Amino acid sequence: MPFIDLNLQQLQSKLAGGEFSSRELTRAYLDRINATGGSLNSFITICEESAMAAAEAADIRRKKGDAAPLTGIPLAVKDIFNTEGIRTTAGSRILENYVAPYDATAVARLKEQGAVLLGKLNMDEFAMGSSNENSAAGPCRNPWDPSKVPGGSSGGSAAAVAARQAVATLGTDTGGSIRQPAGHCGVVGLKPTYGRVSRYGVIAYASSLDQVGPLARTVGDCALLLQAVAGYDPADSTSVDTPVPDYSAALGEDVRGLKIGLPKEYFIDGLDADVKQAVETAVAVYRDLGAEIVEVSLPHTDYAVACYYLVATAEASSNLARYDGVRYGRRIDNGSGLIDMYCSSRAEGFGDEVKRRIMLGTYALSSGYYDAYYLRAQKVRTLIRDDFNKAFDQVDLLLTPVSPTPAFKLGEKVNDPLQMYLSDIFTIPVNLAGTCAMSVPCGFSGQNLPIGLQLIGRPFGEETLLRAGHAYQQVTEWHLQKAKI
Amino acid sequence: MSSLFEPVIGLEVHVQLTTDTKIFCGCSTEFGRTPNSQTCPVCLGLPGALPVLNRQVVENAIKAGLATNCRIAPRSVFARKNYFYPDLPKGYQISQFELPICEHGWLDIETEGRGPQRIGITRIHMEEDAGKLLHAEGEGGSRVDLNRACTPLLEIVSEPDMRSADEAIAYLKKLHQIVVYLGICDGNLEEGSFRCDANVSVRPRGQEEFGTRAELKNINSFRFIREAIDYEIERQIELIEDGGTVIQETRLFDSDKGTTRSMRGKEEAHDYRYFPDPDLLPLTVAPEWVERVRTELPELPEAKLARYQQELGLKPYDAEVLTADRKVAEYFEACLARHDNPKLCANWVQGDIQRKLNETGLAVNAIPVTPELLAGLLKRIDDKSISSNIAKQVFELIWESGKDADTIIEEKGLKQVTDSGAIEALVDEVLANCQPQVEQYRSGQTKVLGFMVGQVMKASRGKANPQLVNELLRKKLD
Ligand SMILES: [Zn+2]
Numbered sequence: 001m002p003f004i005d006l007n008l009q010q011l012q013s014k015l016a017g018g019e020f021s022s023r024e025l026t027r028a029y030l031d032r033i034n035a036t037g038g039s040l041n042s043f044i045t046i047c048e049e050s051a052m053a054a055a056e057a058a059d060i061r062r063k064k065g066d067a068a069p070l071t072g073i074p075l076a077v078k079d080i081f082n083t084e085g086i087r088t089t090a091g092s093r094i095l096e097n098y099v100a101p102y103d104a105t106a107v108a109r110l111k112e113q114g115a116v117l118l119g120k121l122n123m124d125e126f127a128m129g130s131s132n133e134n135s136a137a138g139p140c141r142n143p144w145d146p147s148k149v150p151g152g153s154s155g156g157s158a159a160a161v162a163a164r165q166a167v168a169t170l171g172t173d174t175g176g177s178i179r180q181p182a183g184h185c186g187v188v189g190l191k192p193t194y195g196r197v198s199r200y201g202v203i204a205y206a207s208s209l210d211q212v213g214p215l216a217r218t219v220g221d222c223a224l225l226l227q228a229v230a231g232y233d234p235a236d237s238t239s240v241d242t243p244v245p246d247y248s249a250a251l252g253e254d255v256r257g258l259k260i261g262l263p264k265e266y267f268i269d270g271l272d273a274d275v276k277q278a279v280e281t282a283v284a285v286y287r288d289l290g291a292e293i294v295e296v297s298l299p300h301t302d303y304a305v306a307c308y309y310l311v312a313t314a315e316a317s318s319n320l321a322r323y324d325g326v327r328y329g330r331r332i333d334n335g336s337g338l339i340d341m342y343c344s345s346r347a348e349g350f351g352d353e354v355k356r357r358i359m360l361g362t363y364a365l366s367s368g369y370y371d372a373y374y375l376r377a378q379k380v381r382t383l384i385r386d387d388f389n390k391a392f393d394q395v396d397l398l399l400t401p402v403s404p405t406p407a408f409k410l411g412e413k414v415n416d417p418l419q420m421y422l423s424d425i426f427t428i429p430v431n432l433a434g435t436c437a438m439s440v441p442c443g444f445s446g447q448n449l450p451i452g453l454q455l456i457g458r459p460f461g462e463e464t465l466l467r468a469g470h471a472y473q474q475v476t477e478w479h480l481q482k483a484k485i
Numbered sequence: 486m487s488s489l490f491e492p493v494i495g496l497e498v499h500v501q502l503t504t505d506t507k508i509f510c511g512c513s514t515e516f517g518r519t520p521n522s523q524t525c526p527v528c529l530g531l532p533g534a535l536p537v538l539n540r541q542v543v544e545n546a547i548k549a550g551l552a553t554n555c556r557i558a559p560r561s562v563f564a565r566k567n568y569f570y571p572d573l574p575k576g577y578q579i580s581q582f583e584l585p586i587c588e589h590g591w592l593d594i595e596t597e598g599r600g601p602q603r604i605g606i607t608r609i610h611m612e613e614d615a616g617k618l619l620h621a622e623g624e625g626g627s628r629v630d631l632n633r634a635c636t637p638l639l640e641i642v643s644e645p646d647m648r649s650a651d652e653a654i655a656y657l658k659k660l661h662q663i664v665v666y667l668g669i670c671d672g673n674l675e676e677g678s679f680r681c682d683a684n685v686s687v688r689p690r691g692q693e694e695f696g697t698r699a700e701l702k703n704i705n706s707f708r709f710i711r712e713a714i715d716y717e718i719e720r721q722i723e724l725i726e727d728g729g730t731v732i733q734e735t736r737l738f739d740s741d742k743g744t745t746r747s748m749r750g751k752e753e754a755h756d757y758r759y760f761p762d763p764d765l766l767p768l769t770v771a772p773e774w775v776e777r778v779r780t781e782l783p784e785l786p787e788a789k790l791a792r793y794q795q796e797l798g799l800k801p802y803d804a805e806v807l808t809a810d811r812k813v814a815e816y817f818e819a820c821l822a823r824h825d826n827p828k829l830c831a832n833w834v835q836g837d838i839q840r841k842l843n844e845t846g847l848a849v850n851a852i853p854v855t856p857e858l859l860a861g862l863l864k865r866i867d868d869k870s871i872s873s874n875i876a877k878q879v880f881e882l883i884w885e886s887g888k889d890a891d892t893i894i895e896e897k898g899l900k901q902v903t904d905s906g907a908i909e910a911l912v913d914e915v916l917a918n919c920q921p922q923v924e925q926y927r928s929g930q931t932k933v934l935g936f937m938v939g940q941v942m943k944a945s946r947g948k949a950n951p952q953l954v955n956e957l958l959r960k961k962l963d
Binding site: 081082088090095098100101102104199200201202203204206207208234235236237238314315317318320321322323324326327328338342362365366367370374 | 526529530531532533534535536537538565567569571574575576577629756758759760763764765766
């Protein structure tokens with residue numbers, strides 16, 4: 001079996017057994033990226049030199065006998081993670097040449113283990129988008145069908161895993177930005193509970209919603225990557241100081257007796273027939289595995305998208321104020337004064353969707369509108385969180401589709417932001433509630449596009465998610481299908 | 486000033502806290518270092534950096550709140566104040582808005598005009614400072630120094646309870662004294678450690694409703710604050726009397742001209758779009774924390790002043806001079822702890838020590854005569870080893886050499902002569918040389934005794950015990 005078809009668990013044991021070196025492995029991945037990356041446009045930056053150096057260091061470390069679980073494993077991260085000495089663009093023109101002087105905590109934790117960073121992955125600008133079309137680096141394409149979007153905003157993170165350009169990647173999820181592209185690309189994507197992984201060094205879109213998580217081909221691999229990055233970070237006041245369990249240990253248990261809820265508000269008329277059927281088949285699999293399936297209700301689901309686009313844009317309007325051309329990033333200064341410099345730098349530096357959201361958010365926070373929009377959205381958010389809490393009084397997990405449809409065509413929704421926003425209708429409530437969820441491949445559409453099912457767990461219930469996802473992958477083969485690229 | 490109008494003044498004071506590190510990162514707060522040398526991703530506002538609250542800042546805010554009779558909020562919230570300016574790296578300032586850490590406090594002041602008044606304190610909140618713009622001569626453009634960015638400030642907002650510049654100054658001085666006493670601010674007005682904005686309006690006497698106010702900024706001394714407020718009151722009254730109306734605006738004080746001028750254009754009605762900062766959790770302050778801080782509070786000036794008068798028996802003036810500066814009070818108390826004579830200690834500290842401080846410009850904790858050395862000197866005065874006059878000489882010698890009083894008295898042979906045999910010899914000598922005075926004394930002009938005492942003292946080069954001299958002379962003359 002070629003290197004690139006092995007999963008992370010298999011790479012670990014073969015590296016440990018000395019079957020091949022990290023240098024050979026890294027070379028193989030870089031070759032794969034160079035051969036297929038261009039057409040997919042999954043990478044914004046490829047770190048050929050530093051990756052080979054890291055692989056060499058990993059091999060030496062292994063020889064010395066102090067290898068960590070991820071030593072020598074080639075990975076890639078969304079271009080929203082700051083990486084010391086390597087360009088970090090957030091998919092934006094305003095940061096097109098920005099090189100950070102420090103590593104994000106998640107990246108630092110991977111580096112401590114001796115993981116190899118292959119490069120920085122394509123994304124919607126500042127993580128704002130559901131198709132990866134809002135990228136200054138150009139759109140990323142879906143490995144299953146290059147005419148389709150990979151989803152977004154972590155489009156590159158999902159596409160790279162599906163195209164076997166990296167065994168696993170890190171993305172961020174603010175309203176579905178890990179789970180939706182994972183679903184569209186036929187890979188596993190986990191959004192941990194808010195506070196589980198440090199946000200320090202992750203370029204902020206919406207601070208109260210953003211969360212770092214892994215993407216990989218198997219649930220087991222996601223567990224391994226999550227293990228490496230999870231845990232309290234004193235540099236992030238919103239990270240939670242609660243012990244990190246052994247996620248791989250959770251994989252061994254079966255799902256017999258597990259109570260799985262199907263929220264009725266998520267099985268709506270507009271749901272694509274293929275998606276509906278794939279998810280219903282998955283429900284049957286769980287029933288066969290001994291899980292108990294019940295219907296539950298999340299009554300405030302309808303308000304989630306509106307609530308999200310107020311909370312997220314309000315925070316974004318403030319988070320993106322620092323891109324003013326004064327200290328770093330793109331500056332357009334034609335000598336006609338400070339205000340003009342601000343306006344020109346931001347007008348040329350930001351794309352349309354980012355500008356749209358900054359304007360929305362600015363409006364929502366404006367004096368006279370604050371109560372009606374921002375404050376009201378916060379109240380709705382509380383109601384949505386309560387919905388989930390009540391549901392979790394009855395069940396251990398929720399099961400839903402990830403997206404209402406499989407991947408759509410490039411350009412299809414670019415001029416219809418509302419339609420685009422609705423593609424996150426099933427993922428957004430989870431971020432508002434702050435809990436954890438995972439996208440797992442569960443079938444293909446008539447057009448041979450992947451379909452994902454979403455498992456939603458209690459806050460800090462990642463173990464249950466992983467256990468249920470792994471059990472499913474033990475009896476299904478959707479995750480073993482390969483995109484022909 | 487027209488008595489038809491009553492001024493109404495409220496003050497907003499920014500107190501820069503003397504913590505070692507900044508409010509949301511670990512950078513040093515030291516003043517005067519190379520531009521941008523005390524910065525990190527957080528205070529530079531780099532992408533992805535996040536704030537972490539410095540607990541010491543919270544503790545200092547609690548101290549300020551308790552010392553100004555505020556209620557300490559068990560839960561307060563940091564908010565973002567959004568505006569663009571090149572010295573503001575994130576495009577927003579982290580401050581507190583709806584839920585500040587301290588509210589509903591007060592300070593008592595007293596002035597000649599209205600006598601004792603209680604000035605309400607609306608709120609105290611924590612926030613980060615901005616950086617500084619440097620405009621280099623001839624270079625064109627501006628430079629930004631972010632060393633000051635993210636340094637901790639307390640904003641202390643008073644109620645509009647003051648009615649004259651006198652009251653404003655009394656309030657400010659009291660507040661200044663308190664934050665310096667608490668050890669949370671160095672109190673340096675020129676360096677901007679204690680900055681004041683004044684909201685000034687006037688209204689016809691007897692009118693309940695406030696007039697339109699102007700906000701005066703950029704005032705960096707007590708004198709300028711007085712000038713700015715007085716000028717502004719006068720300006721507003723004249724404006725109204727001339728049929729004009731005061732507009733709500735920010736005005737800058739020009740210390741060269743002693744006037745205020747409008748900042749309009751730059752400071753248009755801002756919408757700061759405050760909202761809770763999602764990067765920081767709401768701050769909870771447990772009652773135990775507040776109680777611990779309360780027990781650790783130093784004795785505040787007001788309490789000290791009362792104690793010095795009631796327990797130590799000092800005169801009001803002396804007590805006030807000694808308590809004006811916490812360091813001087815501490816010096817006094819350290820001296821008193823070693824020599825329990827409050828009046829003598831007080832005299833020396835506010836006399837010779839204060840004179841030396843004025844002459845040398847030294848801080849009281851940096852002078853060569855430590856409280857121990859001064860106490861050693863005072864002991865010798867009280868046990869009559871030396872006279873007060875000799876003590877002045879000894880004091881100068883201690884200042885110069887750093888040696889203790891006993892060593893100097895010993896080395897210079899300055900110990901008072903109490904051997905009556907030796908003094909008697911001197912007395913006899915003086916009596917022999919002063920026949921006319923002896924006659925005068927015996928004829929009832931007893932005042933000349935003083936002259937003869939002086940002569941004996943002179944003959945002893947000051948070392949004779951004056952009381953003993955007195956006794957011996959009387960014995961021989963009567
Ligand atoms: Zn700093």
